[in-house]
Every structure is written in C-alpha cells, then in structure tokens.
Amino acid sequence: xxxxxxxxxxxxxxxxxxxxxxxxxxxxxxxxxxxxxxxxxxxxxxxxxxxxxxxxxxxxxxxxxxxxxxxxxxxxxxxxxxxxxxxxxxxxxxxxxxxxxxxxxxxxxxxxxxxxxxxxxxxxxxxxxxxxxxxxxxxxxxxxxxxxxxxxxxxxxxxxxxxxxxxxxxxxxxxxxxxxxxxxxxxxxxxxxxxxxxxxxxxxxxxxxxxxxxxxxxxxxxxxxxxxxxxxxxxxxxxxxxxxxxxxxxxxxxxxxxxxxxxxxxxxxxxxxxxxxxxxxxxxxxxxxxxxxxxxxxxxxxxxxxxxxxxxxxxxxxxxxxxxxxxxxxxxxxxxxxxxxxxxxxxxxxxxxxxxxxxxxxxxxxxxxxxxxxxxxxxxxxxxxxxxxxxxxxxxxxxxxxxxxxxxxxxxxxxxxxxxxxxxxxxxxxxxxxxxxxxxxxxxxxxxxxxxxxxxxxxxxxxxxxxxxxxxxxxxxxxxxx
Amino acid sequence: xxxxxxxxxxxxxxxxxxxxxxxxxxxxxxxxxxxxxxxxxxxxxxxxxxxxxxxxxxxxxxxxxxxxxxxxxxxxxxxxxxxxxxxxxxxxxxxxxxxxxxxxxxxxxxxxxxxxxxxxxxxxxxxxxxxxxxxxxxxxxxxxxxxxxxxxxxxxxxxxxxxxxxxxxxxxxxxxxxxxxxxxxxxxxxxxxxxxxxxxxxxxxxxxxxxxxxxxxxxxxxxxxxxxxxxxxxxxxxxxxxxxxxxxxxxxxxxxxxxxxxxxxxxxxxxxxxxxxxxxxx
Ligand code: SF4
Ligand code: SF4
Numbered sequence: 001x002x003x004x005x006x007x008x009x010x011x012x013x014x015x016x017x018x019x020x021x022x023x024x025x026x027x028x029x030x031x032x033x034x035x036x037x038x039x040x041x042x043x044x045x046x047x048x049x050x051x052x053x054x055x056x057x058x059x060x061x062x063x064x065x066x067x068x069x070x071x072x073x074x075x076x077x078x079x080x081x082x083x084x085x086x087x088x089x090x091x092x093x094x095x096x097x098x099x100x101x102x103x104x105x106x107x108x109x110x111x112x113x114x115x116x117x118x119x120x121x122x123x124x125x126x127x128x129x130x131x132x133x134x135x136x137x138x139x140x141x142x143x144x145x146x147x148x149x150x151x152x153x154x155x156x157x158x159x160x161x162x163x164x165x166x167x168x169x170x171x172x173x174x175x176x177x178x179x180x181x182x183x184x185x186x187x188x189x190x191x192x193x194x195x196x197x198x199x200x201x202x203x204x205x206x207x208x209x210x211x212x213x214x215x216x217x218x219x220x221x222x223x224x225x226x227x228x229x230x231x232x233x234x235x236x237x238x239x240x241x242x243x244x245x246x247x248x249x250x251x252x253x254x255x256x257x258x259x260x261x262x263x264x265x266x267x268x269x270x271x272x273x274x275x276x277x278x279x280x281x282x283x284x285x286x287x288x289x290x291x292x293x294x295x296x297x298x299x300x301x302x303x304x305x306x307x308x309x310x311x312x313x314x315x316x317x318x319x320x321x322x323x324x325x326x327x328x329x330x331x332x333x334x335x336x337x338x339x340x341x342x343x344x345x346x347x348x349x350x351x352x353x354x355x356x357x358x359x360x361x362x363x364x365x366x367x368x369x370x371x372x373x374x375x376x377x378x379x380x381x382x383x384x385x386x387x388x389x390x391x392x393x394x395x396x397x398x399x400x401x402x403x404x405x406x407x408x409x410x411x412x413x414x415x416x417x418x419x420x421x422x423x424x425x426x427x428x429x430x431x432x433x434x435x436x437x438x439x440x441x442x443x444x445x446x447x448x449x450x451x452x453x454x455x456x457x458x459x460x461x462x463x464x465x466x467x468x469x470x471x472x473x474x475x476x477x478x479x480x481x482x
Numbered sequence: 483x484x485x486x487x488x489x490x491x492x493x494x495x496x497x498x499x500x501x502x503x504x505x506x507x508x509x510x511x512x513x514x515x516x517x518x519x520x521x522x523x524x525x526x527x528x529x530x531x532x533x534x535x536x537x538x539x540x541x542x543x544x545x546x547x548x549x550x551x552x553x554x555x556x557x558x559x560x561x562x563x564x565x566x567x568x569x570x571x572x573x574x575x576x577x578x579x580x581x582x583x584x585x586x587x588x589x590x591x592x593x594x595x596x597x598x599x600x601x602x603x604x605x606x607x608x609x610x611x612x613x614x615x616x617x618x619x620x621x622x623x624x625x626x627x628x629x630x631x632x633x634x635x636x637x638x639x640x641x642x643x644x645x646x647x648x649x650x651x652x653x654x655x656x657x658x659x660x661x662x663x664x665x666x667x668x669x670x671x672x673x674x675x676x677x678x679x680x681x682x683x684x685x686x687x688x689x690x691x692x693x694x695x696x697x698x699x700x701x702x703x704x705x706x707x708x709x710x711x712x713x714x715x716x717x718x719x720x721x722x723x724x725x726x727x728x729x730x731x732x733x734x735x736x737x738x739x740x741x742x743x744x745x746x747x748x749x750x751x752x753x754x755x756x757x758x759x760x761x762x763x764x
Contacts, residue, residue: 083764086762086764087762089762090762091762092759092760092761092762093760093761093762094761094762094764095761095762095763095764096763096764202589204627205608205627206589206607206608206610206627206629209570209589209608209610210570210572210591210610211549211550211551211570211571211572211591212551212572214549214570235757235760237755237758238754238755238758246631250610250629250631250634251629251630251631251653251654252630252631252654252684252754254754255653255683255684255754255755256683256754256755256756256757256758258627258651258653258681258683258756258757260626260627260650260651260681264604264607264623264626264627264647264650265566265584265585265588265604265607274544274565274566274585277544277545278544278545278548278549278566278569278570278585278588281517281518281521281545281548281549282545282548282549282569282570283549326761327764398764401763402763
C-alpha cells in the first residue's frame with residue numbers, strides 16, 4: 001500500500017565540498033546512501049542520527065528538518081496525522097524507542113537548589129574532602145552494596161544493546177566502583193571478570209537465569225516494571241537474537257524473546273516476597289532489589305515492595321528509555337519520576353520503614369543537577385541509561401527498535417557493533433560519571449555540606465519555581481521565596 | 483499423622499549420617515523447623531558428601547532444593563513440600579512422597595522432580611531444563627514460558643488434569659498431561675481448562691484426550707498425535723509408570739499400554755514469532 005507519509009528529514013550534501021569518498025555510505029546504518037559517482041541520499045530512510053555528519057571528512061552533510069508545510073492545526077499535529085496514515089497502511093501497533101518525547105513539563109527543571117550565603121559558610125570541594133560514597137540496602141541489617149558515587153548504570157539487556165556496550169559499562173563500573181545492570185538478557189561470559197560490579201536482573205522471561213547467573217552478581221534485581229512501558233512485557237525481535245545473544249539468553253537463534261507482561265509467579269505482594277526469598281535462598285542471601293515503573297499508587301506499591309523484603313526499590317519514571325515499546329504506552333502511561341521519588345520517600349518514612357530499603361531513581365536523569373535534585377527529593381542513588389548511551393555516541397534518533405543503530409549501540413550487526421571500542425567506551429563513561437561526581441561535590445559545597453548523606457531527602461534545600469501549589473505539596477517542596 | 487504444628491522454629495534440625503561413598507545418606511528431622519535452616523542443612527549435607535538426603539517431617543517448608551547445584555544427589559521429602567520446590571535447581575533429584583504446593587520447578591535448570599501426589603499452580607514457570615513428574619493433578623498456569631536451548635529441554639509430565647493457562651507463552655520443551663484420577667483410572671474431570679498455549683511460540687504439548695479449539699490460544703496448532711509422536715514421548719510415559727504405577731496398585735506394563743493406546747492430541751505453535759507482524763515501526 002502506498003505510504004502517505006513524507007520524509008521527516010532532508011539530507012543536504014554540498015557536492016562542491018564533497019570528497020566523493022563514500023564514507024557516508026558505509027557509516028549510515030539505515031542504508032540512506034547509494035553511491036553513483038557521488039553519494040545519493042534517500043531522505044525517507046534518514047533518522048537524523050548524525051553518524052554520517054560526524055564522520056564526513058569534508059563536513060559537507062547537513063541533516064535538515066523537512067520543510068514540507070502542513071496546514072497549521074494545533075490539534076492535528078503533523079505527527080498525529082502521519083501516525084494515522086502509518087497505521088491505516090499497516091494495521092500495526094506503533095513501535096518506538098528511547099524515552100517519552102512529548103513536551104511534558106519537566107519538574108526537575110522547575111526545582112532549584114539552595115546555597116550558603118553569609119550566615120553559614122559554603123565548603124570548597126577542591127580543598128575539603130567531600131563524601132559521595134553511598135550504601136544501598138537494608139540499613140538495619142547492615143549496608144549491602146557500596147558504590148563510590150550515587151550513580152549506577154541502568155538495566156539495558158544484551159540483545160537490546162550490543163556486547164560492546166555491556167563491556168563498556170562493566171569496565172567503567174568496575175573502575176568507578178559503581179554498578180552496571182545486565183537487564184533481562186543474561187550475563188555474557190566476557191563480563192565475568194567484572195561480576196562484582198554487576199547487578200543481575202530477573203525478569204518475567206527469565207532469560208539467561210540459572211544458578212550460576214544468580215551467584216555471579218553483586219546483587220539481584222527483580223524487574224517488575226519499566227518506566228517506558230509500565231504494565232506491558234517486551235518482545236525482542238528474532239532479528240536481534242543472533243548466535244551470541246542466543247547463548248547468553250539461553251534461547252534458540254531467531255525466535256522472538258518474549259517477556260510476558262507479569263511474572264506469572266507474582267500476582268501479589270506475598271508472591272513477590274516469595275520470589276525475593278527464593279532468590280536469596282538460591283544465592284546465599286545476596287541483596288535483592290525490585291524495579292518498578294512509576295504509576296498512580298507508587299507509594300503504596302513501594303511500601304509493599306519494601307515489606308516484601310526488597311533491599312532497594314528502583315523507581316523508573318515515565319521518561320525512562322527503552323529498546324522498543326509501543327509509542328502509545330511510552331508516551332501516555334506512568335507518572336513523573338520526581339513525584340514518585342517524593343511520595344515513595346515520604347510514604348516509607350511515614351510508615352517507619354525507610355531504613356529497610358534504598359531508593360534508586362531513574363528515568364531520564366540528564367545531568368548532575370537532576371541527580372542532586374533526585375537525591376534531595378529522597379532518592380539514595382540514581383541510575384542512568386539514556387545518558388550512558390548518549391555518552392557512547394547515541395544521538396537519540398529513536399531508532400533502537402530497528403536494530404540498525406548507526407552508532408553500533410542498539411544493534412547486533414557485527415559491522416555496526418564493532419564501531420564501539422569497549423576500552424574507549426568505558427573511558428567515556430568513566431569521564432561522564434567523574435564529571436557529574438565533581439559537579440555533585442560542587443553542589444554539596446555550595447550547600448555547605450560535605451557528604452551526599454546530608455542532602456538525601458533534604459527537600460528543605462529545594463525550592464519550586466512555577467509549580468502549582470498542589471504539586472509543591474506532593475513534592476514536599478516550598479515555592480521559591482518561602 | 484494429626485500432630486499439631488505449633489510454628490516453625492529457627493533452629494538447626496538434627497541430622498544423622500549413615501553409609502559411605504555413593505551410599506552416604508543423611509536423615510534430617512525437619513518437623514517445625516524453619517525453611518532457612520532446613521535448606522542450610524541440605525546444603526551442608528551435600529558438602530559432607532551425602533548422596534541421599536531424607537527430609538522427615540516436612541510440612542509446607544518453602545524452597546526445598548532452591549538453587550542447589552549438585553549431581554548424584556537425591557533429596558527425599560517426607561511430607562507436603564512448600565512453595566517453590568526445586569526452584570533454580572541444577573542437577574539434583576527431588577522426590578516428594580506427598581503433595582507439593584505452588585511453583586514446583588520454577589525457573590529450574592536441570593535435575594528431576596517426582597511428586598507422589600498433586601501439585602499446585604505455576605509449575606515449571608520459565609523452566610529451562612530437567613524434568614518434573616507429577617502423579618496427579620496440577621493447578622493453573624502450568625508450564626508457562628518453558629523454554630529450551632540446545633541440550634536443555636524441560637519436561638513436565640502431569641498424571642492428572644490441569645486448569646487454565648496450561649503452557650501459556652511456551653517457548654520450548656514438552657508438556658504432557660495424562661488425565662488419570664488418583665486411582666490411576668481415566669479421570670471424569672475436565673482434562674484441561676482454557677487458554678491452553680496462549681502466546682505459544684516453541685515446544686510441544688501432548689494431551690491424552692481431546693480438546694475443543696476454543697480452549698486454546700490462537701497461536702496454537704491442534705493435531706491428532708501420530709505414531710511417531712507417541713514414539714517420541716514413550717520414554718517419558720515409561721518413566722511415569724515406573725515411578726507411580728505401584729502407587730495406584732497398577733501393573734506398570736498395563737498402565738503404559740493403556741496410555742499408549744489412547745487417543746492423544748498434540749499442540750504446537752504455528753509460528754516461532756507470533757508477534758512478528760504486530761508492529762509498525764516508527
Ligand atoms: S540516518 Fe544517520 S547516518 Fe544515515 S543519513 Fe541520516 S543522519 Fe546520516
Ligand atoms: S542508541 Fe542508536 S538507534 Fe538508539 S537512539 Fe541512540 S543512536 Fe539512535
């Protein structure tokens with residue numbers, strides 16, 4: 001059937017500067033270019049990932065937004081119309097990737113941090129020691145997991161991302177004294193040397209889960225939900241299940257890896273407790289965390305999770321990334337992370353169980369500012385997925401579900417995955433986390449405290465700008481000026 | 483057998499060893515002992531070189547055999563096994579001389595489990611290998627998302643009837659349902675509930691008897707089992723009668739003959755990628 005949609009981008013090549021070297025042809029994972037004496041682009045395939053732009057030696061490529069005019073209609077935006085044409089032609093569920101992209105207000109952007117002036121001195125982190133070390137787990141039973149800075153890498157499965165991405169994260173985590181997280185796709189043998197810095201995940205599909213896997217991780221995480229797709233399962237398409245992925249997931253090559261929406265052995269908090277303790281029994285009582293998506297009654301849910309015996313609750317907000325999710329779910333289901341952190345922290349305090357478990361917050365932590373604000377709202381630590389991928393080259397083209405990532409990150413095609421050198425990738429991640437850690441120390445110094453512990457749950461050090469009264473109340477944050 | 487259980491105590495159970503080498507046996511008194519100590523003792527007994535571990539006085543303790551990786555070890559459970567028996571287990575054999583609760587063989591890796599009675603819901607969820615033989619009925623959600631990989635090929639044989647969601651999301655392995663009652667005769671209960679094999683994309687289900695298409699998920703192909711199919715499951719049926727025929731007071735050979743001469747239905751997925759065409763990528 002004829003596709004009524006028109007290309008979103010225009011690949012503009014300045015042929016007067018072009019070397020005719022053909023590098024762009026090879027660089028593009030989506031096969032935009034043909035070469036006939038000079039590169040000829042097919043605009044309809046371009047995703048604006050800027051791989052070609054980055055590697056073009058002549059700097060002669062510009063990716064432009066298509067200038068095609070649509071009759072203005074604020075209600076029927078061009079994207080809405082295009083989606084309808086696509087679905088009318090295919091009958092399919094619209095599939096996309098990365099985090100929600102609609103222009104919903106970011107609460108982080110409406111929160112500002114305090115600083116010392118006159119009445120109490122600020123601290124210079126360049127001269128004074130500044131403690132970022134964080135312990136996760138049940139404080140009553142003694143800290144379970146130590147991380148050198150309150151940041152971990154978010155779960156991204158091998159299969160959704162390449163092995164080189166996993167290696168980069170594992171090496172970086174071990175150098176930084178933090179943790180990476182396998183996601184639900186098993187643990188590749190190449191990561192065994194870094195296993196003390198790895199959280200192994202157990203999701204509804206139970207891919208790659210065997211006794212050895214449970215024993216290798218520093219901690220085990222039960223994945224109940226994901227911010228990008230709360231309440232639904234996942235389908236890793238058969239095209240991404242190559243030989244290596246198949247070995248790690250322990251499923252045949254080429255079949256879809258289907259994660260059912262629920263764990264069929266968890267239908268209640270009691271069942272969750274049963275799974276937490278079965279994992280503890282099987283692993284010699286390792287810490288077990290539970291990852292949930294932020295949804296309406298997240299406070300009550302998190303309370304149940306903690307009472308079920310989880311050592312940490314991982315809150316994934318509605319902007320959290322994904323390797324593939326139906327757009328309708330990604331863009332319309334779930335609540336903001338900021339709200340969830342505040343209500344969960346408050347609920348656990350009110351119930352007197354806050355010390356029994358840590359809170360890891362994730363779902364679009366974009367900067368050290370977001371990290372500091374999340375901690376001030378009540379999180380113990382944050383996790384980064386999208387930011388880690390961006391550090392590795394991702395340009396947020398939202399094409400991960402196609403398996404053609406030009407940057408070699410969310411693909412299993414060997415000609416693409418080899419573009420990421422794990423050594424260099426690890427260094428980029430180490431640099432990013434070190435930079436954020438330094439910034440976090442600057443923030444702490446400005447606040448006049450010398451340990452991240454002092455900022456934790458300290459909402460008094462936040463103020464809201466342009467947030468309504470009700471939201472401020474839920475966040476437990478005063479408006480600026482008060 | 484109507485002794486009152488007053489609670490589960492967090493104390494170490496008493497353990498007695500006998501025999502040497504491959505005969506080394508440990509007898510553990512588990513009455514009123516909390517599961518954690520029971521399981522610690524099982525692990526300790528394996529460390530000590532026991533090949534046969536008899537757990538006496540079991541009454542619903544959870545996680546027996548959970549995560550145990552051992553070869554040539556048989557755990558005999560005297561009493562009703564609690565939730566998640568043999569979960570994540572690798573290699574051992576567990577024999578329960580009574581019923582078992584939910585979650586038998588959950589995400590099990592390898593090894594064998596024999597239940598001389600009924601078993602509850604979610605048997606063999608996400609199971610990757612090994613075999614679970616249950617003499618009688620099973621509950622809901624049995625064999626969900628069983629999967630296979632190379633030599634790892636899980637098997638569940640349930641002697642009685644099953645409820646809804648049998649083999650849902652099944653991705654590999656074999657599920658066999660015999661429809662016997664607790665006397666070893668053809669049961670007069672419905673063989674199996676609804677939503678059989680919904681989302682199935684691998685593996686095979688054999689049912690002794692017939693079902694209606696409406697009972698199955700749309701991803702399932704329904705066939706009358708042929709001779710070669712029966713030949714392929716014969717060894718599993720032999721094992722079943724070897725384990726349980728005497729419980730019924732039946733002659734193993736006769737029971738096997740009866741099973742093999744019945745009408746069987748075979749269910750297999752119509753695609754290994756049931757959702758391949760569901761999406762329109764953006
Ligand atoms: S998809 Fe990426 S590499 Fe391909 S033409 Fe567009 S910007 Fe360049
Ligand atoms: S990981 Fe690759 S495909 Fe996914 S958004 Fe980033 S650049 Fe695009």
